[in-house]
Amino acid sequence: MLEARIHVTLKPSVLDPQGDTVRSGLASLGFTTVEDCRIGKFMVLRLAESDPVRARAQVDEMCRKLLANPVIEDYVFELREVAG
Amino acid sequence: MLEARIHVTLKPSVLDPQGDTVRSGLASLGFTTVEDCRIGKFMVLRLAESDPVRARAQVDEMCRKLLANPVIEDYVFELREVAG
Amino acid sequence: MKCGILLFPGTWSHQDFAHVCQDVLGCDWGYVWHKETSLRGYDCLILPGGFAHGDYLRCGAIARFSPIMDAVVRFAREGGPVMGSCNGFQILCEAGLLPGALLRNTSLQYRCGWVHIRTESLETPFTRGLTPAQVLKIPISHGEGRYHAAPETLARLKANDQIVFRYATPDGRITEQANPNGALENIAGICNEARNVLGLMPHPERAAEAILGSEDGLGLFRGMLDASAARPA
Amino acid sequence: MREPRQITPDLIAQHGITPEEYQRIREILSREPNFTELGIFSVMWSEHCSYKSSRVYLKSLPTQGPCILQGPGENAGVVDIGEGLAIVFKMESHNHPSFIEPHQGAATGVGGIIRDIFTMGARPIALLDPLRFGPLTDVKSRFVAAGVVGGIAGYGNAVGVPTVGGELHVSETYAGNPLVNVLCLGIAPKDRIFLARAGGVGNPVIYVGAKTGRDGIHGATMASETFSEGSEERRPTVQVGDPFREKLLIEACLELMAGDAIVGIQDMGAAGLTCSTCEMASRGGTGIEIDLAKVPLRETGMIPYEVMLSESQERMLLVVHQGRETEVMRIFEKWDLDAVIIGRVTDDGLMRVKDGERAVAEIPARALAEEGPVYHRPLERPASQDETQRLDPSRLPVPRALDCVLLDLLASPNIACKRPVWQQYDHMLFCNTVVPPGSDAAVLRVQGTRKGLALAADGNGRYTYLDPYEGGKHAVAEAARNVVCAGAQPLAVTNCLNFGSPERPEIMWQFAEAVRGMADACRTFETPVTGGNVSFYNETLGTPIFPTPIIGMVGLLDDIRHATTQWFKQAGDVILLLGERHGELGGSEYLKVIHGLEAGLPPRVDLALERAVQQVCLQAIRAGLVGSAHDVSDGGLAVALAECCMTGPGAALGATVTLDGTIRPDALLFGEVASCILLGVRPEAAAEVQAMAQAQGVPCTVLGRVEGADLTICGNDFNLSVPVTRLQETWATGLSRLLG
Ligand SMILES: Nc1ncnc2c1ncn2[C@@H]1O[C@H](COP(=O)(O)OP(=O)(O)O)[C@@H](O)[C@H]1O
C-alpha cells in the first residue's frame, strides 16, 4: 500500500491573511523572530495501489483536478510505502 | 536564516469530515483507489535566528502554545537553512 | 451591578448583547477591550460571538492570548459568572477554562438558523431558573461548532453533570437529526467544574425578544444577573 | 514587471485604448503619456470605471425624490428614513472574478461593496446576493455555485454583516459567465454622511489597511473584456479577501467618523489607488500629490505602474484635517491597522504621483476622472427578435398530469427552496431580522424607532431577453411588489445591469430598452435610482448572457408591526387574488421546464394597474386586515399558492381553490403574470379588502379557502390535488439535491 503526502501551498504572490494574522499573533506572544508565516494544507492519502508509477500519475491528476486550486495554489507530493 | 516547516495533523481519534469529503469527492471523480484521506495544516515560518538549538526550542514552544491544540492535534516540525 | 462584554478584534455579537442588557433587561453594562488588563467594577462577564482575530488558525486560538484573558481567568477562578456564546465558547475552550474543543461542522458548511436545545442541568447560575429538561428555541450561527472531547473528558463531564445543553427536537428528544453540527452526544453547552463558567454555541442574545421569534434566551441572562447580584462585593 | 521604454501602438491597444482615446490623452496632457500614465488612463477610462457606453442611457433614470439625500455619483446612495436616520445602499457585480476563482471572487465582491457603504459613514447592516449560474446538473456550474455561496458566507459571516436575502437562478445562458451581484445596506445618522472629496490645501492624505501587492492588476480592464480561450492564461494575481482586516477597517473608520477629523474618505476598489486619488481630487475640485515610496508594499520590486493599478483589497484613502494626524493615527493603531501619510491635497487640480523625488505621473484629476470618453454606440434590434418572441401555444400539448407538472416546477432550482444557500449565511446578526430569508422580502427593524426596512432583489433575464423593455419594467415592478407584500412602501432602488458586449449593436439595443423600462417603472412607483453598477462584456466565446438587469429595492415600514410574510396563517382564512389573470405562457418557467422553450412574449406589465394593486395590498396590510401576502411570479398561480401553503416555519396548511374561466389549464395554473398578489385574510375581513380594491379599480377575486392537508385546485375541466407535505418535500429538496 502506498501513502501520498501532499503539500498544497498558496502561490508566493497570493495574499495569505491567515499566515499574516498568525505571524502577528506570534509576535504579540513574544516570538518576534518570526519574519514570515505562510499556511497551507497537508494531506495524507492512502492508496490501494502498489505500482508507484501509476500512483504518481494518479495523485498528480487528483491534485490538478481537486486537491489544489491551480489559480491560487501550488502543490508538491511524495509517495511512500506503508503497511497495508 | 532558518525556516521551520511545521505539520499539524488531527489526532487519529478525531473525526476528519473534510478528509472524508475529499475522499468521496475523489471517488466520484473515478479515483477509487483512495482508501483514506486526512487533512492537516502545513505552516512555513521564516525565523530571524541562526542558532538551530534556540530556534528549535522556540518553534516547539510556538507549537505548544499556539500553532497546535493538544486536545485535538499533533505536530512535528523540521528546520532548514534558507537564504536570508 | 454591571455586566462586562468582552470585545476582541473581529468580535461581532457584542452590540447584540449590549442591546439586550440595555433595552431588554435594563441592566448596566460596559465593553471591555481585549487590550485592557483589569475587570474591576464588573460583576459578570460575557464573551460574545464573532470571529476574533478572524478565527484564523483555529477559532479562539489567538484571542485566548489577549492581555485581558489573565483577568478573565482570575475572575472565573474567583467564582464570577462568565458566559461565552459561539466564538466566546471557543475562546473559553482554547483558554482551558472549559474542557474540549470545537471543530468544523460535519457538513463543512456554516449554519445559521433556529435550533432547539434541551436543558440538561439546572445546577448552574445561568440555568437555575429553568425547568428540568426545558427546551429552548434559540439560533445558532457558526462554522465550527462540533463539540469534541476525549473519552475521559466526556466521562468526567457526565460524572460532574457539566453538560448543560444538548441539541434536541422541539419536543425534547435527542436525535441525530436535531444535531446541527455533528457535536459529540449533541452537546451544545457545558460548564466548568465550579459551574460558574458556561460555554454554549447558540446565541441567547438573539432569542431575547418576541418580535425576533423567541424569548427563550432571556432565562440565561436573568440567571446570570441574579447570581452576580448575590455575589459578595 | 519591467517598464517598457516606448509607448507603441501595440502597447496602447493592449491597454484597450483606441487611437481616438489616445489622441484625447495627448491633448489632456499636452504631451505623450509615459507608461504609468498610460496604465492610469486605461483603468480610469475602462468601461468598468468610466461607464463610457452606458452613461448616456443612465442619465434617463429618475434620481430625485423628496427623501433622496444623495443620488448617483458618490460611493453609494443615501435616503432619508426619518427620525434623523439615513440608509446608505448600493449593489455591485463581481461576475468576472467569480468565474475565475468562485470563492475568492465572490468574497472580494462582498468586501468591496461593504467598503462602499462604510466609506460614507454608515454601519453596514445587511447584504443581499442575487446570483445566476449555469445548470447545477453540470459539474463546473456546481463547482462555481458552491464556491460563490461559500465565498459570500466566508466573507460576510466573518466580517459580521448578515446576508438577509438574495436570488438564485440557473440557466444555460450563465454557464460560462455566472453573475454575482451583491447589495449592501447601511444605516447612519443623516447629518453624519461622509463624502469622497479631497479638500483643504495642505491636508494630509492617509493610506490605511492592507499592504499593496500585485493583486488584480488590470482587474478593471479585465472586467471590460469578454472571456476568450486565452484569458485563463493572462490572469493577474487573484485577490484574496481578508474579512478580518475589513472588520477592523469598519470599526476604525466608524470610530474616526464619530469625530470631525475627516475631510473626505474613499475605499480603494477597482483601479485602486489611481481611482481613489483622482476621484477624490476631482470631486473636491482640488489636486492631490502622493509619494509611492511611502505606500506599504507586500511584494518586492513593484514598479509605480503596478502600485497605482493594484487592486489589493481592504485599503482606504482618507483626507484629514491638518493637525489631527495624531488622533487619527491613534485610532488606527488601536485597531492594529497600518496607516501612513502618503501625500497632501494641492490646489493645482493635478493628480501628481511621485516615487521618492522622481515624478512618475502628472495628470489633471478632473479630466481623468470625469472627462473620459462618452460613446453613443450603435444600437439595433436583432433580426432574430421576432422569431424569439413567436410562440404558438396551440402546438403545445396540455400535460395530462398537472400535479406532476406542479411538482416538477417546485423541484426546479429556480423555484425550489433556497434554504441550502441562506442557511450558510448569518442572517440574524444585529438582532434586526424580523422576516428572515424565505419570504418575498426580508424585513429588518430599525432599532430605536418603530420603523422597519424591507429589502428585495429581483430581475428576470429570460423576460429581458424576450423583451428588454418589459424585462426592465418587470425587475422594478416585482421588486416593488415583493417589498409591498412585506408591508412596506417602496422607497428607492439600486441596480446591477449585467449585459454582453456594448460593442454589439443588439446588446446596446437590449441595454437601452431595459433602461427605458426601468426608468418608466421607477417613475411610476416613485422610487428613484440612487446608484448601481453596469457590468458589460458578460460573454463567453462570443455568446452573450441573457440581458440581466437586477433591481435592489428598499421599502419603509412606518410601523414594524405591519411586517407581513407570504405563508398562510390559519385554516379558515379566505384566499383573495388582487389583480388580473391572463393565461399567457410566454417566458414562463413552465415553458422552460416542461417544454424546453424560452420563447414568446413575457407577461406585459401594466404599470398603472401594478401600482394600484400594490397600493391596495399595502392599504389592507396597514389596516391590519392581512394575514399573508405573496406575489405571483415564477411558476405562476399554482406555484404561488403552493408557496403560500408550505413555506412557513410552522406546519404546512392546505387550501382549496376554484379557478373558473376557459383559459387552457396549463396557462391558467402555470402561466406567469405581473401585478398579481395572493392574500390570506380572516373571513370577516374579506369584504373590507374587496371594497378597498373596488375603490381603486383593482380586480379582487375570492379564490378559495385555507383548509385541509391538500392543495386542491379545481377548474372547469381539471382538478389538481396534492398533499401539501408532498409538495413541501419536493420543494425543500429541489436545490439541496443539486448543491449537495
Ligand atoms: N442567493 C440567495 N441568498 C439569500 N437568500 C436568497 C437567495 N436566493 C433566494 N433567497 C431567498 O429565498 C426567498 C425566495 O426567493 P425568490 O424565489 O427569488 O423570491 P421571489 O420570487 O419572491 O423574489 C427570498 O426570501 C430570498 O431572499
Ligand SMILES: [Mg+2]
Ligand atoms: Mg415574490
